[in-house]
Amino acid sequence: MTPEEIEAYVDAAAAALALPIAPEHRPGVLAYFALAAGYADLVNMQTLRPEDESAAGFLPVTPRSSAT
Numbered sequence: 001m002t003p004e005e006i007e008a009y010v011d012a013a014a015a016a017l018a019l020p021i022a023p024e025h026r027p028g029v030l031a032y033f034a035l036a037a038g039y040a041d042l043v044n045m046q047t048l049r050p051e052d053e054s055a056a057g058f059l060p061v062t063p064r065s066s067a068t
Contacts, residue, residue: 001037006030 009020010033021029032057 001034003030003034006034006037009033 007030010021010030013019
């Protein structure tokens with residue numbers, strides 16, 4: 001994403017969520033979103049094979065239930 005696209009996305013998302021972004025926080029929000037978008041690009045570049053399919057279900061085990 002270009003810096004202009006990032007700014008437009010952050011502005012639109014903040015407006016849609018009614019989430020105010022303080023002017024002093026805006027540079028950090030934009031920088032973090034750019035970093036996250038870069039990571040998303042890396043993930044999306046990976047080719048998934050059939051054996052990479054996720055598990056059918058995940059059932060977390062709490063510490064209490066695992067002790068019994």
